[in-house]
Amino acid sequence: MESRLNSRADFEAFRARARERWNDLWEGDRMVASVGLDSSATPKGADKVLSACKAVAYDTGMIVREVSGNGATWMEPWVEVKRPGQPPIVYGPIDPDEVPALLAGRLESRAIGVRGDTAFGTIPPLSEIPFFKPQQRIVLQNAGIIDPGSIEDAIGRGAYDAYFKVLFEMSQEEAIAEVTTANVRGRGGAGFPAGIKWESGRKAKVTPKFVVCNSHEGEPNVYKDRRILESDPHRVLEGILIACISVGAERGYNYIGGEHPVAIARFRKAVADAERLGLIGRNVLGSGKDVFFRVRTGGGAYICGEGSALMYSIMGVRGMPRTKPPRSVEEGIWRRPTVANNTETMANIPSIILNGGAWYASIGTEKSKGTKLMTVQGPMQTPGLVEVPMGTTLRTLMEECWGGMKPGFTFKGIQTGGVSAGPLKEEHFDLPVDFDSLTEYGGMLGSGGFVVFDSTICAVDFARYLTAFNRVESCSKCVPCHRGNPALVEIVDRIRLGRGSMEDLALIERTSKHVIELSLCGLGQVAPMPLLGMMKQFPEEFRAHILDGVCPAGACPIDRRPARAAAAD
Amino acid sequence: MGEAAPPAGMTGIVQSDIDLDVVRSILQRFQPRDHQEAQELILGALQEVNEHFGYVSLEAAEVVAEHLGTTATRVYALLTFYADFRTEPRGKHFMLLCHGMSCFVGGSQRLVQELKDRWGIEDGETTADGELTVQVVNGCLGVCDRAPYCVLDGHSVGELTVESLNETLQRVIAAGGSWKDGHHG
Numbered sequence: 048m049e050s051r052l053n054s055r056a057d058f059e060a061f062r063a064r065a066r067e068r069w070n071d072l073w074e075g076d077r078m079v080a081s082v083g084l085d086s087s088a089t090p091k092g093a094d095k096v097l098s099a100c101k102a103v104a105y106d107t108g109m110i111v112r113e114v115s116g117n118g119a120t121w122m123e124p125w126v127e128v129k130r131p132g133q134p135p136i137v138y139g140p141i142d143p144d145e146v147p148a149l150l151a152g153r154l155e156s157r158a159i160g161v162r163g164d165t166a167f168g169t170i171p172p173l174s175e176i177p178f179f180k181p182q183q184r185i186v187l188q189n190a191g192i193i194d195p196g197s198i199e200d201a202i203g204r205g206a207y208d209a210y211f212k213v214l215f216e217m218s219q220e221e222a223i224a225e226v227t228t229a230n231v232r233g234r235g236g237a238g239f240p241a242g243i244k245w246e247s248g249r250k251a252k253v254t255p256k257f258v259v260c261n262s263h264e265g266e267p268n269v270y271k272d273r274r275i276l277e278s279d280p281h282r283v284l285e286g287i288l289i290a291c292i293s294v295g296a297e298r299g300y301n302y303i304g305g306e307h308p309v310a311i312a313r314f315r316k317a318v319a320d321a322e323r324l325g326l327i328g329r330n331v332l333g334s335g336k337d338v339f340f341r342v343r344t345g346g347g348a349y350i351c352g353e354g355s356a357l358m359y360s361i362m363g364v365r366g367m368p369r370t371k372p373p374r375s376v377e378e379g380i381w382r383r384p385t386v387a388n389n390t391e392t393m394a395n396i397p398s399i400i401l402n403g404g405a406w407y408a409s410i411g412t413e414k415s416k417g418t419k420l421m422t423v424q425g426p427m428q429t430p431g432l433v434e435v436p437m438g439t440t441l442r443t444l445m446e447e448c449w450g451g452m453k454p455g456f457t458f459k460g461i462q463t464g465g466v467s468a469g470p471l472k473e474e475h476f477d478l479p480v481d482f483d484s485l486t487e488y489g490g491m492l493g494s495g496g497f498v499v500f501d502s503t504i505c506a507v508d509f510a511r512y513l514t515a516f517n518r519v520e521s522c523s524k525c526v527p528c529h530r531g532n533p534a535l536v537e538i539v540d541r542i543r544l545g546r547g548s549m550e551d552l553a554l555i556e557r558t559s560k561h562v563i564e565l566s567l568c569g570l571g572q573v574a575p576m577p578l579l580g581m582m583k584q585f586p587e588e589f590r591a592h593i594l595d596g597v598c599p600a601g602a603c604p605i606d607r608r609p610a611r612a613a614a615a616d
Numbered sequence: 617m618g619e620a621a622p623p624a625g626m627t628g629i630v631q632s633d634i635d636l637d638v639v640r641s642i643l644q645r646f647q648p649r650d651h652q653e654a655q656e657l658i659l660g661a662l663q664e665v666n667e668h669f670g671y672v673s674l675e676a677a678e679v680v681a682e683h684l685g686t687t688a689t690r691v692y693a694l695l696t697f698y699a700d701f702r703t704e705p706r707g708k709h710f711m712l713l714c715h716g717m718s719c720f721v722g723g724s725q726r727l728v729q730e731l732k733d734r735w736g737i738e739d740g741e742t743t744a745d746g747e748l749t750v751q752v753v754n755g756c757l758g759v760c761d762r763a764p765y766c767v768l769d770g771h772s773v774g775e776l777t778v779e780s781l782n783e784t785l786q787r788v789i790a791a792g793g794s795w796k797d798g799h800h801g
Contacts (some may be wrong), residue, residue, distance in 0.1 A: 090759050090772035120761045258728065267716040268757045305663065305700050306755055346659055346698025349755060363655035364690070365697040381652055424760040431761075484617030500719045512720050519754050522697075 050078070051325040055215060062202055069203030079282070080150065083191050085116035085277040086309040087270075092143055093124035099146035100126065106370040109150070110369040115278035115313075117191025118432035119178055122159055122451075127191075135162040138172060139508040162192070177447045178429050183410065185418050187434045190278035195313045198320040198501045201281040207326060209400035210285050213292050217400075219249055222293040226396065228404025230416045233614040235352070236259055236413075236467070236493040237569070238482040241396075241444070244386055247376045248294035251384035251385030256296040257382065260287050261357055262303040262310070262390045265349040267516060268464035269496030271420040272390035274432050276303065276310035280317035284340075286393030288327070288398060291338045294386050298339045301390075302357050305345045315342055349520035353568050354387050355379075358523065367524040368568035389494075391420055403534040411437030415481035419492070423449050425499030426456040435480075442476040445499075452501070460584060464491030465574040466516050469580010472502075489580040505600035506585035509590055512540045513577035521571065528571030531562035535578060542589060545596040545605035552582065552589060628689060632673035639665055643683045656686045662701060666727065670710065670795065671702035699754065707742040707749040709788055710795035712767040716756030721778070722763035726729050728752060730778045735785070747789050771796025 052058050071390065072079060080096040100111045116123065117137075118588030125139030126149060138157045141149055148154045155616045160173035171177050184190070193200040201207075213222045227242030246255060260283065264272040276283060287299040303311050318340050321327050329337045343361050351357045351366035358380045360366035380387020395417060408416045415437040421444060422432050441461070445451065452458050460470040468491030471478075478484050482492050500509060518532040538555055541547045559575035566572045582589055591597050598605055634649050646661045648654035661680050665672050672680075676689040695701045702761075713731075731737050731750055739752040758767045764772025771786055 058652060074775075086758050090762060090765075090774065231724075241708065263754045267754065267756045268718065268762065273758060304755070305698075306753065306757060341656070343656065344660060344663060344693070346663065347700035347753075347755065348698050354657065361656060362652075363658040363694070373790070422760075423715075424763070425721055498721060500721050504721055508725075509720075512717075512725070592706055 050531065052322065053325060055211075057325075058207075058211060058332050060243060062208075065199045065203035066191035067555045068199060072110070073129065073135070076131045076148075077128075078107070078131065078148050079112060079135070080104070080109055080131075081114045081127040081135070083113040083114055083118060083123065083125050083127075084308065086131045086273065087601060088116045088123040088125075091123050091140070091311075093270070095143055096146060099143045100150070103147055103150050103392070107150075112194055113196070113401040114191055114193060116196045116274065117278075118187060118274065118433040118434075119429065121178075121274060121429040125159070127162060129542075133213035134165070134167050136160070136167060137140045137162060138171060141450055145296060174584065176448060178248055178431065178433070181435050181439055181443050182433050183418050183436050184377045184434050185284070186275060186391060186399045186400075186420060187278065188433070188441075189282065190274070193279065195278055195280055196316055197443075198317070198324065199316075201279070203519050205401075206397070209397035210288050210292075210326070211332075212400055213289050214332060214336060214416055219239060219293050219295065222289065222400060223249060225399055226293075228389050228393075228403075229399045229407035230398065231395055232391060232415065233389055233396075234391035234419070234463070234494065236491075236494075237240075239386055241392055244376055244388070245290065247374075248296070248384055248386035251294075251376065251614045253384055253397070254295075255298065256294060256386070257289040257298050257300060257380045257477055258287055258294065258427045259300040259302060259358065259361070259385055259387045260390055260393050261352065261354070262301055262307075263345050263352040264304050264307065264312075264390075264494075265347075265520075266494060266496060268422075268424055268462070268465050268498045269494045270422050270557035271495060273304075273307040273310040273431055274594065275390055275394050275420070276307070276314045280310075281321070282394045282397060283390055284315070284317050284321060285341075286388075288321075289396050290393065292336060293585040294384075297337060298341065300341050300343060300361060301379070302343045302345060302361055303353075304351075305347055311342070311344055316507070335443040336561045348522070349516075350570060352570075353570050356568070357387070358536070365522070367522045368570075370567060379585065403511065409607070412479060412481045414483055419480070419495055421448075421480070421495040421497065423497045423499060425449070425461075426453040426501055427498075427499055428453055437480040437481045440477050441471070443499075447577075449499075450501070453553055457502040459500050459502045459504060460506070462500065462513075462577070464493035464573075464579055465496050466513050467491060467493055468490055468576050470506075470577075470584050491576075491581050501599055503602070505598050506588040507539065507543055508576055508583045510581035511536065511543055513581075514539060517570075517574035521574070525565075525567040525571065527562050527565035528574060530565070531558055532574055534558050535562070535575060539578065542592045543603040543605075544597075545592060545598075547593045549592070549593055555579075555582065574581055632675050634665075634669050634673045634676045636675060636679050638668070639679045639682070641681065642668060646684070648684065651685060655686065656688060658684050659698070662691065662694060665734055668702050670706035671704055673703070698777075699713065702740070702751075704742075706795060707746045708794045709748045709785075711748065711750045711769075711785075712757065713750055713752050714753050714757040714759070714763070714765045715754055716758075716760065716763075717764040718756070718760035719765055724764040726778055727764055727766075727776055727781050730781060734782065750784065769793070769795045 104111045122139035127137045128133040232238040291299045351360045356366035356368045464471045469489035471490045521528045523529040646657045678688045682689045742749040764776040765774045
């Protein structure tokens with residue numbers, strides 16, 4: 048066990064050892080098997096695959112490593128095998144009972160790609176296969192490569208280099224200037240520039256100040272933040288610590304959703320290891336700077352992803368939003384200036400500090416810089432978490448990364464922006480995905496979660512599900528959201544049962560307007576958007592339920608002959 | 617006179633089987649340095665108690681409140697706001713049924729309906745024989761490519777259909793044991 052690092056020299060020596068150790072691992076003559084484990088792979092048996100590898104290692108002296116998933120959920124459980132004189136090769140999916148054959152070299156047909164730049168025989172580099180080819184990995188550069196439980200692995204791959212730079216080589220203003228130049232916009236969905244927020248935080252006169260990272264991720268269709276925490280927790284922690292130093296905050300927080308136990312456990316371990324090494328605490332590495340850290344966990348309330356609600360939850364009360372101003376950067380946790388950013392935003396910070404804001408701003412589109420993590424759900428061939436430059440088209444994502452629809456499924460639409468926007472159709476596939484381009488068509492980038500639905504899904508029924516989600520999750524503080532969402536569900540239910548009228552469509556529009564314009568917080572203000580979006584993209588389905596008493600997808604519990612059919616008798 | 621039936625609406629208050637000494641030992645891990653930190657620790661302490669016993673009884677809530685210098689009323693405000701908490705015991709078996717979008721698109725609505733029609737339970741309820749409690753997760757458990765998905769007594773079950781749901785539940789109930797044998801996460 049390493050002891051506390053007390054100076055710049057201590058850290059540099061530790062880093063040199065960690066790098067040497069990392070290089071030796073890959074250049075040595077021992078076989079290395081790495082198994083990807085996270086909250087997606089483990090339920091598919093990756094833990095049993097790991098045990099099987101360990102059983103083989105017991106006899107052979109092979110090194111077995113536990114790493115995280117790499118985002119490609121379709122290849123899980125996967126094993127990366129590095130044989131002497133060969134590059135590391137990823138195989139999947141692998142059953143536990145296939146492990147001995149795999150490690151004996153008798154399962155080469157399951158090879159997916161080489162981790163590295165060049166092919167090995169007929170096996171292409173991972174970066175050339177369709178899922179990875181459009182990707183550019185900054186936040187996910189260590190995903191599936193390092194052991195997330197090892198601070199030595201992380202430091203061997205460059206973790207805390209940027210923190211070191213901010214502690215010793217940059218002023219607060221210089222660090223924030225890089226973030227401002229990078230023009231990195233908030234990855235939680237709102238897209239507010241992080242640099243501006245940080246500068247307001249630095250200028251705030253009241254002390255103590257705090258930084259909080261929002262890892263709540265309560266939306267029913269997004270799984271990016273938990274995967275960042277599961278694959279590279281030190282990257283997020285480093286981003287938060289850099290924010291603390293840059294704005295002069297004495298304490299950082301990370302608020303993680305209670306539904307993500309693997310992410311919580313891995314992040315807590317990262318914090319404990321960083322504290323043990325002296326990267327958190329008093330007089331960090333002899334810099335004279337103090338920074339402390341607390342991890343807090345949510346309790347299954349979607350609303351706690353809203354900034355002010357999240358802070359109330361940290362303070363131990365019900366997470367209900369308040370009116371703004373004052374903004375949280377003026378009055379946040381314990382009424383002190385608090386800078387709040389999403390997990391993905393924080394995870395971009397170390398690379399921005401190391402490579403410069405101008406480098407970051409060279410990636411992406413004019414108004415949306417850098418890369419974006421995107422997740423997909425639904426019947427796709429190769430689903431998973433990807434990181435692509437901003438402005439990548441939906442078509443590239445759908446047809447290359449995610450491999451198109453599974454056989455037997457017919458594409459109908461793609462829900463965007465979680466429960467805060469509407470769906471898009473195939474005619475929108477050539478739109479660039481960034482913060483602004485989808486809005487005009489009723490879609491939204493939001494936090495980057497897409498749901499593909501096929502022809503067996505009814506637009507009315509799906510709209511009801513999305514609206515019902517917002518009904519359940521309304522915190523009930525303000526009346527427009529508390530009463531408006533149940534009213535919307537009631538109207539949609541009428542239509543689902545075949546009892547609706549054309550006036551109901553106008554009633555939905557009117558009721559939605561109330562909810563959108565009068566709700567207190569950002570979540571209420573967008574709650575009707577999925578329903579309005581479904582009505583906009585699939586008007587003929589709403590009409591079919593109302594006028595013909597028919598659910599074209601056959602999903603709705605129609606229980607009454609419609610007025611028009613009865614009149615024709 | 618026989619014993620009076622409990623008044624309607626009071627079924628949430630049940631005889632607790634929670635050993636308060638165990639609650640106190642859990643709370644030893646929560647040692648705030650000041651009143652602000654004490655408030656920040658309430659949710660976390662309740663989560664530990666909820667995880668250990670499957671719910672938080674009124675008595676346990678009072679012990680937590682006392683330890684962290686707050687009131688049972690404040691604690692109950694949290695227990696009734698955050699969906700992860702229960703104030704009544706779980707049945708012998710405990711299922712977290714994911715109702716995220718991927719599961720919905722994969723047909724989880726039919727599973728919710730089946731639980732209601734065949735097992736007589738809705739979100740948060742326990743079957744009359746005390747065998748099964750279901751909690752429908754309105755968010756997402758994050759195992760989307762195995763949708764529809766649930767965690768039953770700590771074990772993952774994916775690609776659910778109405779038939780496989782019934783079959784799995786019948787098998788788990790017939791095998792005995794309880795959610796306490798499985799581990800969470």
